[in-house]
Amino acid sequence: MNNPYLPSPMRIEGIVTETEDRNIKTFSLSFLDRGNEAVFKYIPGQFAELSVLGKGEAPFGIASSPTQKGIIEFTVNKIGLLTTALHNMEPGETVGIRGPLGNGYPLTTLQDKNVVIIGGGFGFSTLRALTTFLLDKSNRNSFNNITVIYGARSPGLLLYKDELREWEKRADLQLYVTVDKGDKDWEGRVGFIPAITKEIAPRADNAYVLVCGPPAMIRFTLPVIEELGFPPERTLLSLEMRMKCGLGKCGRCNIGSKYVCRDGPVFTLAELNRLPREY
Amino acid sequence: MKTKIIRKQDMTGLLNNLIQEYEVFAPVKRDDLVIFDRIGSDKDVSLEYTNSIKPPKEILFPQSETLFTCGSIGDAASIEVPVSEERPRLLFGIRPCDARSFLLLDKVFNEENHRDVYYLSRRNDMMVIAIGCIKPRATCFCTSVGGGPFSSQGSDLLLVDIGDDYIIQVITDKGSRLVEKVGVADAGENKLALMKMVIQEAELSMSPQIKTDGLKEKLDSAFDDPIWGSLTEKCLSCGICTYLCPSCYCFDIIDEVTDSKGERIRIWDSCQFPLFTLQASGSNPRPTNKERHRQRVMHKFSYCVDNYGQVSCVGCGRCVIECPVNLDIRQVLTTISNR
Numbered sequence: 001m002n003n004p005y006l007p008s009p010m011r012i013e014g015i016v017t018e019t020e021d022r023n024i025k026t027f028s029l030s031f032l033d034r035g036n037e038a039v040f041k042y043i044p045g046q047f048a049e050l051s052v053l054g055k056g057e058a059p060f061g062i063a064s065s066p067t068q069k070g071i072i073e074f075t076v077n078k079i080g081l082l083t084t085a086l087h088n089m090e091p092g093e094t095v096g097i098r099g100p101l102g103n104g105y106p107l108t109t110l111q112d113k114n115v116v117i118i119g120g121g122f123g124f125s126t127l128r129a130l131t132t133f134l135l136d137k138s139n140r141n142s143f144n145n146i147t148v149i150y151g152a153r154s155p156g157l158l159l160y161k162d163e164l165r166e167w168e169k170r171a172d173l174q175l176y177v178t179v180d181k182g183d184k185d186w187e188g189r190v191g192f193i194p195a196i197t198k199e200i201a202p203r204a205d206n207a208y209v210l211v212c213g214p215p216a217m218i219r220f221t222l223p224v225i226e227e228l229g230f231p232p233e234r235t236l237l238s239l240e241m242r243m244k245c246g247l248g249k250c251g252r253c254n255i256g257s258k259y260v261c262r263d264g265p266v267f268t269l270a271e272l273n274r275l276p277r278e279y
Numbered sequence: 280m281k282t283k284i285i286r287k288q289d290m291t292g293l294l295n296n297l298i299q300e301y302e303v304f305a306p307v308k309r310d311d312l313v314i315f316d317r318i319g320s321d322k323d324v325s326l327e328y329t330n331s332i333k334p335p336k337e338i339l340f341p342q343s344e345t346l347f348t349c350g351s352i353g354d355a356a357s358i359e360v361p362v363s364e365e366r367p368r369l370l371f372g373i374r375p376c377d378a379r380s381f382l383l384l385d386k387v388f389n390e391e392n393h394r395d396v397y398y399l400s401r402r403n404d405m406m407v408i409a410i411g412c413i414k415p416r417a418t419c420f421c422t423s424v425g426g427g428p429f430s431s432q433g434s435d436l437l438l439v440d441i442g443d444d445y446i447i448q449v450i451t452d453k454g455s456r457l458v459e460k461v462g463v464a465d466a467g468e469n470k471l472a473l474m475k476m477v478i479q480e481a482e483l484s485m486s487p488q489i490k491t492d493g494l495k496e497k498l499d500s501a502f503d504d505p506i507w508g509s510l511t512e513k514c515l516s517c518g519i520c521t522y523l524c525p526s527c528y529c530f531d532i533i534d535e536v537t538d539s540k541g542e543r544i545r546i547w548d549s550c551q552f553p554l555f556t557l558q559a560s561g562s563n564p565r566p567t568n569k570e571r572h573r574q575r576v577m578h579k580f581s582y583c584v585d586n587y588g589q590v591s592c593v594g595c596g597r598c599v600i601e602c603p604v605n606l607d608i609r610q611v612l613t614t615i616s617n618r
C-alpha cells in the first residue's frame with residue numbers, strides 16, 4: 001500500500017534569490033529517483049509538502065509548470081523554522097517532497113476563455129506556474145486572451161524578474177506589473193492592485209478571473225472584480241490555511257466541511273460564499 | 280443473529296485461548312483507574328467497570344507514533360519506516376460506544392485516495408469483543424447519537440452480562456469463526472429471555488438527552504449566532520474534551536532529532552488549542568475559544584455528516600465528565616436546537 005506520509009528525496013539543482021531583502025528564494029528540484037517524476041503528475045495551482053528531515057515539513061505552492069520537464073520549482077518566503085532551514089541549504093543537498101496535493105486550477109474550464117490573473121506577494125507563485133502553462137506552445141491556442149496583473153510592495157520585492165521581462169515582449173499576453181511604492185530607478189506602474197485592476201478594467205465576458213495574494217489585497221480586489229461584472233462562479237481564489245497532513249485528515253485546514261488541503265486550495269467565490277466565513 | 284453462552288468462570292479459559300493467538304487488550308485496573316492495556320493472562324482483566332477515562336482509540340491511533348526515521352538530518356534518501364511484527368490485535372471488553380467510534384475513525388483513515396497505512400496495519404485484522412452496558416452512567420448519551428448500551432456496531436462479538444453467564448451475540452463472520460473455533464454452547468430460550476430483560480432494563484434507564492432531528496440544519500444556520508460567545512466563554516482551551524474523545528482524530532506532524540538521527544512523529548493535537556490553526560503569516564481563522572469550541576461542535580454534528588454521512592460523537596460522555604469547567608456538549612447542543 002502506498003504510504004501518503006513518505007516524502008521522496010529531491011536534489012536541489014539551483015537556488016535563485018528573488019528579492020532585494022533576500023527573504024524569498026526559488027528552489028529548483030529534481031527527483032533523485034527519476035522514476036518518481038512520472039508519478040508526481042501535477043497541474044498548476046497544486047501544492048506539495050517540502051521536508052527538511054529533522055526540521056519538519058510545510059506546504060508550498062508549486063511554482064513551476066508541468067510543461068517544464070525535469071525540475072519542479074518552489075518559491076519560499078523565509079518566515080519560520082522550516083523556511084529558514086530551506087534558505088540555509090545549498091545546491092546538491094536533498095529535501096523531501098510529498099504530493100502533489102490539492103485540486104489546482106480548473107484547466108479544462110478555462111479552455112477557450114479569456115483568463116485574467118491577479119497576483120500579489122509570493123501568492124503569485126502558482127499563478128506564475130499557470131501563466132507559464134498557458135503560454136506554452138502546446139497550450140496557448142486552447143485559451144483566449146490572457147491578462148496578468150502582478151504587484152509587489154516595492155520593485156525590489158518583485159519575483160521572477162527575468163521572466164517578467166520576457167513576458168513583456170510577448171504579443172499574446174497583456175502583462176501589467178505594479179508596485180505599491182516605486183524607487184528612483186522604477187519606471188513602471190505605481191499603485192495598489194485593486195486600483196490598477198479598476199483602471200485596466202479587464203472585460204468580464206467569456207472570462208475567468210483568478211486571484212491569489214495576501215488577505216488585504218484579496219479583500220480590496222474582490223469588490224473591484226465584482227464591479228467589473230465577474231460573477232462569483234467565474235471568480236477563482238487560491239487560499240492558504242495552516243496545514244500539516246495535506247490529506248484531509250489532521251483536521252486543521254477546514255472551512256466548514258471543506259478541507260482546503262484536499263478540496264482546495266482553489267475555490268470559486270460562489271463556493272466560498274456558501275461556506276462559513278472562517279478564513 | 281447467532282447467540283452463544285459462556286459461564287462467567289469459563290471466561291478464563293476463553294481469554295487464555297485468545298491470548299495464544301492475538302495481542303489482547305482489555306480493561307485492567309491500575310490503582311483507581313481502569314485503562315485498556317495489553318494483557319498477559321486473564322487475571323489482569325476487570326470487566327466490572329463503567330468506562331475507562333481514556334478511550335481505547337490509542338490502540339489503533341497512538342498518542343504519539345513514529346512515521347519514519349532518517350539516518351542524518353536533511354538526508355531525505357535515508358528514510359526508513361518502522362515495521363511491526365506484531366500478531367493481530369483483539370480488543371476485549373470495550374464498551375459499545377467505543378466500538379462504534381472505530382467505524383468513524385475508519386472513514387477518516389481508510390479514505391480511498393489516502394489510506395493511512397499506520398492505522399490500517401493495526402486495524403485490518405483486529406477483532407473487537409465488546410461488552411454491553413447493564414448500568415449506563417448519567418452522562419451517557421449514546422442513544423441520542425445512533426448508538427445504545429447494547430449497540431453491536433463496530434463489534435465482532437457482543438457480550439451481555441446476565442448474572443452467572445455471558446450471552447455472546449455473534450455479529451460478524453469473523454466473530455462467528457472465532458466462537459466456532461473456541462467452541463462455546465448455543466444459548467437456550469430461557470437465557471435469551473433473560474438477556475432481553477437485561478437489555479430492556481438498561482435501555483429504559485436512559486432518557487434522550489439531545490434533540491437530534493434537524494440538529495445539523497440548526498447548527499448550520501446558527502453559525503453566526505452570538506450565543507456561541509456566551510456558551511463557550513468559560514472554556515479554558517485545555518483540550519481534555521478532544522484528547523479523551525474516542526472519535527476525535529486531529530493530529531500534528533513534527534520532527535525530532537536525537538544523536539543526529541531524525542524521526543518524523545505523529546502526535547494527537549486538538550482544535551481547542553490556539554496554535555492549531557495559527558498561520559505563518561500570523562493570521563488565525565479561529566483566534567478565540569468561541570471559534571474553536573464552535574469548530575469542535577460543528578465538526579462532530581455538521582461537517583462529519585457532510586463528509587462521512589454520520590455524526591462523529593458516540594455519546595460516551597467522557598468530555599462531560601472530565602471538562603474542568605463543566606462545559607457540557609449536551610447543553611450546548613440543546614441550547615442551539617432551541618434557538
Ligand SMILES: Cc1cc2nc3c(=O)[nH]c(=O)nc-3n(C[C@H](O)[C@H](O)[C@H](O)COP(=O)(O)OP(=O)(O)OC[C@H]3O[C@@H](n4cnc5c(N)ncnc54)[C@H](O)[C@@H]3O)c2cc1C
Nearest residue numbers: 058059060061075076077079080081082083125240241559
Ligand atoms: C496551500 C499553501 C501554499 C503555500 N505556498 C507557499 C509558497 O509558495 N511560498 C511560501 O513561502 N509559503 C507558502 N505557504 C506558507 C508556508 O506553508 C508557511 O510559510 C510555512 O508553513 C512556514 O513554515 P515555517 O516552519 O518556516 O514557519 P513556522 O516555524 O511554523 O512559523 C511561522 C511563524 O509562525 C510563528 N509561530 C510558529 N510557531 C509558533 C508558536 N508556537 N507560537 C507563536 N508563534 C509561532 C513564528 O514566529 C513564525 O513567525 C503556503 C501555505 C499553504 C497552506
Ligand code: SF4
Nearest residue numbers: 514515517518520602
Ligand atoms: S475540556 Fe472543557 S475547558 Fe477543556 S477545552 Fe474542552 S470544553 Fe474547554
Ligand code: FES
Nearest residue numbers: 244246250251261
Ligand atoms: S492539512 Fe491536514 S486536514 Fe488539511
